Amino acid sequence: MKVDFSAVVIGVSAGGFQALHTLLPLFPKAFPSPVIVVQHRMAGEDDFFIDSLNNKSRLTVKEAEEKEEIRPGTAYIAPGGYHLLVEKDHTFSLSVDEPVCYARPSIDVLFETAARVYGSHLVGIILTGANSDGSNGIKTIKQGSGLTIAQDPETAEVNLMPLSAIATHCIDFILPLEEIPSFLTNLVEDTHDNS
Amino acid sequence: MNNEEIEINILLNAIQLKYGYDFTQYADASLTRRIHKSLADSGYNRISEMITPLIHDKEFFNVFLNNLTVNVTEMFRDPPFFHNLREKVIPYLKTFPFIKVWSVGVATGEEVYSLAILLKEEGLYDKALIYATDFNDTVLEAAQKGIYPAQSIKTSTRNYQKSGGKHSFATYYHADYDSVIFDRALKKNIVFANHNLATDGVFGEMNLILCRNVLIYFNRELQDRVLKLFHDSLRTNGFLCLGTRETIDFSTVVDAFVPIKKRLRIFQKKRDQTQEISDEG
Numbered sequence: 001m002k003v004d005f006s007a008v009v010i011g012v013s014a015g016g017f018q019a020l021h022t023l024l025p026l027f028p029k030a031f032p033s034p035v036i037v038v039q040h041r042m043a044g045e046d047d048f049f050i051d052s053l054n055n056k057s058r059l060t061v062k063e064a065e066e067k068e069e070i071r072p073g074t075a076y077i078a079p080g081g082y083h084l085l086v087e088k089d090h091t092f093s094l095s096v097d098e099p100v101c102y103a104r105p106s107i108d109v110l111f112e113t114a115a116r117v118y119g120s121h122l123v124g125i126i127l128t129g130a131n132s133d134g135s136n137g138i139k140t141i142k143q144g145s146g147l148t149i150a151q152d153p154e155t156a157e158v159n160l161m162p163l164s165a166i167a168t169h170c171i172d173f174i175l176p177l178e179e180i181p182s183f184l185t186n187l188v189e190d191t192h193d194n195s
Numbered sequence: 196m197n198n199e200e201i202e203i204n205i206l207l208n209a210i211q212l213k214y215g216y217d218f219t220q221y222a223d224a225s226l227t228r229r230i231h232k233s234l235a236d237s238g239y240n241r242i243s244e245m246i247t248p249l250i251h252d253k254e255f256f257n258v259f260l261n262n263l264t265v266n267v268t269e270m271f272r273d274p275p276f277f278h279n280l281r282e283k284v285i286p287y288l289k290t291f292p293f294i295k296v297w298s299v300g301v302a303t304g305e306e307v308y309s310l311a312i313l314l315k316e317e318g319l320y321d322k323a324l325i326y327a328t329d330f331n332d333t334v335l336e337a338a339q340k341g342i343y344p345a346q347s348i349k350t351s352t353r354n355y356q357k358s359g360g361k362h363s364f365a366t367y368y369h370a371d372y373d374s375v376i377f378d379r380a381l382k383k384n385i386v387f388a389n390h391n392l393a394t395d396g397v398f399g400e401m402n403l404i405l406c407r408n409v410l411i412y413f414n415r416e417l418q419d420r421v422l423k424l425f426h427d428s429l430r431t432n433g434f435l436c437l438g439t440r441e442t443i444d445f446s447t448v449v450d451a452f453v454p455i456k457k458r459l460r461i462f463q464k465k466r467d468q469t470q471e472i473s474d475e476g
């Protein structure tokens with residue numbers, strides 16, 4: 001199989017602190033695409049959370065900033081209290097629109113705007129959570145021929161969010177958390193071998 | 196350009212020609228999302244189908260406009276910001292016999308009432324003139340009324356306390372069954388007015404400008420226009436306050452400002468850039 005992707009978007013909610021601390025450090029430094037994360041949490045918890053992830057990861061982990069250019073080798077975390085959107089010119093924008101599924105940032109908002117920009121070159125991943133946010137986003141990514149992954153609900157701290165994503169019938173792969181980064185890296189390498 | 200982009204382009208042009216509202220320099224992703232929301236509500240299948248009712252039916256346009264712009268707000272939003280406004284900016288403003296304040300993009304008014312309460316507690320209200328502007332008449336009307344749903348008062352009170360409020364918050368409003376009405380006296384020195392940042396001009400000689408969570412909806416060019424407008428509207432040493440995730444870093448007037456509290460986006464205008472340029476020339 002070969003997939004050429006330009007961005008990875010990840011949605012995670014309850015249990016996310018632990019899940020991201022497991023997942024992000026497993027990405028290689030030279031991972032060739034940006035990783036963009038919406039984690040549901042309270043505004044104001046941002047600094048500690050992001051510093052801690054950055055210290056443990058080979059990717060640069062930082063908060064996504066308004067109008068910032070989206071670059072590979074970096075994991076961007078949506079700021080608390082704002083929706084994170086992807087613009088056509090590959091920059092971020094923020095909004096304070098009403099919460100979606102009680103959440104701001106919302107996974108659906110990130111996924112839907114990213115799908116519009118990256119189309120089939122997008123990978124969308126749903127991890128642990130007690131919410132159905134992200135399921136609509138997964139549908140949109142699939143409609144745009146992107147690739148979709150759900151964390152194996154068995155391995156999720158809270159299985160509701162991956163189960164809800166899987167119930168859309170738009171999930172391509174169900175994987176344990178630890179296997180996701182190597183799975184993605186292999187996809188990229190396959191692509192490069194074939195081209 | 197794909198079909199959807201073409202449709203949005205024509206739709207925005209139609210709105211501009213008919214009503215004068217210019218959305219062409221808004222950040223794309225949010226605007227597109229909002230247009231799709233209107234489309235879903237309208238029952239039409241394509242964005243271009245909304246152009247006819249938009250032009251011919253004022254009521255359809257009003258609903259569309261309210262849908263397009265984001266009016267979500269709350270009292271004392273970001274309490275640490277209001278706390279720092281009180282501690283860092285107010286003492287300086289107290290040295291003036293009279294101050295002018297501009298609260299831009301006030302939406303339904305929560306922000307300007309927060310400001311009014313703060314000025315009152317600091318003994319500045321009676322020597323202040325506050326302009327509260329937005330480009331949406333529907334929200335401005337609501338702002339002028341100062342009546343909010345009762346369930347919002349819990350957040351408001353909590354924010355007020357966290358922001359360093361000095362009294363019991365309940366002294367500022369009157370609670371009805373399902374709404375709270377803010378004290379009329381808070382409105383005495385507030386002038387509500389329609390002002391469009393994309394097309395209208397300077398408000399002169401301000402000591403303080405608050406424009407929070409409005410610039411995030413604009414593209415860089417429009418952000419730059421607006422920041423220049425604020426620069427020109429401020430007195431030297433006047434203060435500019437933006438939303439906590441907004442930036443002046445990309446703007447051509449960035450050098451004219453010094454951060455007073457960078458994290459909370461409180462800036463002070465240090466010098467007049469136009470003057471500076473003509474000095475050099």
Ligand SMILES: C[S@@+](CC[C@H](N)C(=O)[O-])C[C@H]1O[C@@H](n2cnc3c(N)ncnc32)[C@H](O)[C@@H]1O
Binds near residue numbers: 268303329
């Ligand atoms: C999210 S609200 C911000 C409310 C408040 N300042 C806050 O931070 O809570 C954004 C407001 O900006 C207004 N707005 C959007 N575009 C504008 C423009 N071109 N000129 C003036 N106001 C505008 C909208 O009508 C809306 O009321």
